[in-house]
Amino acid sequence: MNKQTYVVHDHHDERHQGAVTFPIYQNSLFTFANYDDFDAASDHFFDHFVYSRGNNPTVRELEKRLAGLEGGEEARCFASGMAAISAAVMSVVKQGDHIVCVDQAYGPAQAMMGSYLQKFGVTCSFVDGTSIDAIAAAILPNTTLLYLESPTSLFFSLQDLEACVQLAKKSGAATIIDNTWATPCFQNPLRFGVDLVVHSISKYIGGHSDVTGGAVIGSHERLERLNQNEFMLIGGLMTPHTATLVTRGMRTLPLRLEQQQKYGLQIADFLQTLPYVRKVHHPGLTSHPQHELAVRQMEGFSSLLSFETDIPLQDMRKWTGLLKYFRIGVSWGGYESLVTIFPLPLGAGVNSNSASAPCTILVRLYIGLEHPDDLIRDIRSAFEQIGLSEGD
Numbered sequence: 001m002n003k004q005t006y007v008v009h010d011h012h013d014e015r016h017q018g019a020v021t022f023p024i025y026q027n028s029l030f031t032f033a034n035y036d037d038f039d040a041a042s043d044h045f046f047d048h049f050v051y052s053r054g055n056n057p058t059v060r061e062l063e064k065r066l067a068g069l070e071g072g073e074e075a076r077c078f079a080s081g082m083a084a085i086s087a088a089v090m091s092v093v094k095q096g097d098h099i100v101c102v103d104q105a106y107g108p109a110q111a112m113m114g115s116y117l118q119k120f121g122v123t124c125s126f127v128d129g130t131s132i133d134a135i136a137a138a139i140l141p142n143t144t145l146l147y148l149e150s151p152t153s154l155f156f157s158l159q160d161l162e163a164c165v166q167l168a169k170k171s172g173a174a175t176i177i178d179n180t181w182a183t184p185c186f187q188n189p190l191r192f193g194v195d196l197v198v199h200s201i202s203k204y205i206g207g208h209s210d211v212t213g214g215a216v217i218g219s220h221e222r223l224e225r226l227n228q229n230e231f232m233l234i235g236g237l238m239t240p241h242t243a244t245l246v247t248r249g250m251r252t253l254p255l256r257l258e259q260q261q262k263y264g265l266q267i268a269d270f271l272q273t274l275p276y277v278r279k280v281h282h283p284g285l286t287s288h289p290q291h292e293l294a295v296r297q298m299e300g301f302s303s304l305l306s307f308e309t310d311i312p313l314q315d316m317r318k319w320t321g322l323l324k325y326f327r328i329g330v331s332w333g334g335y336e337s338l339v340t341i342f343p344l345p346l347g348a349g350v351n352s353n354s355a356s357a358p359c360t361i362l363v364r365l366y367i368g369l370e371h372p373d374d375l376i377r378d379i380r381s382a383f384e385q386i387g388l389s390e391g392d
């Protein structure tokens with residue numbers, strides 16, 4: 001079945017009077033007619049509906065859909081992407097273990113693995129994910145996890161998933177990948193042998209900037225262990241109401257992404273023509289150094305991209321405010337286009353004291369669902385208002 005049909009089509013279900021969309025089970029608990037049934041369900045807690053920090057039918061429905069879309073046996077939803085990432089990582093490592101993590105992974109994920117887990121005796125090395133040799137060199141005898149994010153969400157650099165999995169398997173380490181950028185529509189890392197896929201549902205999958213959520217997808221065996229431990233004990237569950245909104249958002253995921261892929265590439269192409277844009281980061285561009293790998297391991301490109309410019313920080317801060325359709329804000333994946341800027345090298349911080357110091361600026365654009373002609377006019381007009389025309 002095509003992914004588009006898969007997210008749109010629901011079977012007729014007599015249990016719910018044939019309701020065309022899956023009902024919201026707004027319950028914390030489920031009751032039983034007799035104690036034998038209660039015992040039987042409690043003994044196989046995750047196969048039954050006993051308590052919603054366990055299984056809830058509405059959340060379960062979303063989990064089944066996500067697992068199917070990603071090509072995995074099982075999925076578990078969480079309250080946020082970070083709850084999913086933390087649960088996935090903790091399900092793999094124990095005291096004394098070492099993690100190899102790509103150095104452009106999502107910031108809080110890096111902080112969790114690089115700093116927070118130290119108090120449990122887990123260490124972490126950060127490596128350039130574009131170099132398989134660098135990854136190989138970072139693996140130690142006690143490395144039990146290779147943590148990937150491909151493409152990364154500021155510079156959009158990739159890891160060769162097949163090579164990474166081979167390397168990890170050889171050293172007995174598990175692999176986890178953050179697949180938020182590509183979504184299950186455009187990349188299915190389990191196919192390459194990755195052990196666990198994590199998503200921030202708050203982005204494209206939710207698709208309407210109205211929920212936070214996360215998911216972990218993988219084999220029955222890995223998810224069973226994660227359910228018993230990190231899910232049950234830390235308890236960062238997704239609520240049924242959120243699950244309904246996400247199931248609804250997911251119905252248009254393939255359609256949104258098909259359109260956003262086009263828009264994103266159109267804007268990236270346009271940016272490349274601007275004389276004061278030094279470099280555009282988008283794996284769909286033939287100018288991207290890993291374009292060939294991108295085409296090989298992904299089926300498409302989403303619409304979060306970035307560019308570098310030497311325009312002074314002060315002017316670029318002003319530029320962001322002059323944009324009409326791009327709003328200033330973190331996150332992405334909804335209808336509305338967004339902009340954020342980062343002085344390079346990263347970590348320098350965007351504060352107005354340093355605003356006049358010369359540096360390169362990384363501008364991250366999220367291309368939403370406005371018409372790209374309007375977005376291009378908007379970008380052009382904001383540049384003109386800070387005194388730059390395309391002849392400059």
Ligand SMILES: *Cc1c(COP(=O)(O)O)cnc(C)c1O
Nearest residue numbers: 080081082106153180200202213
């Ligand atoms: C947003 C994001 C996360 C974290 O997800 P939350 O839902 O905000 O907790 C993780 N990875 C990537 C790539 C993200 O963009």
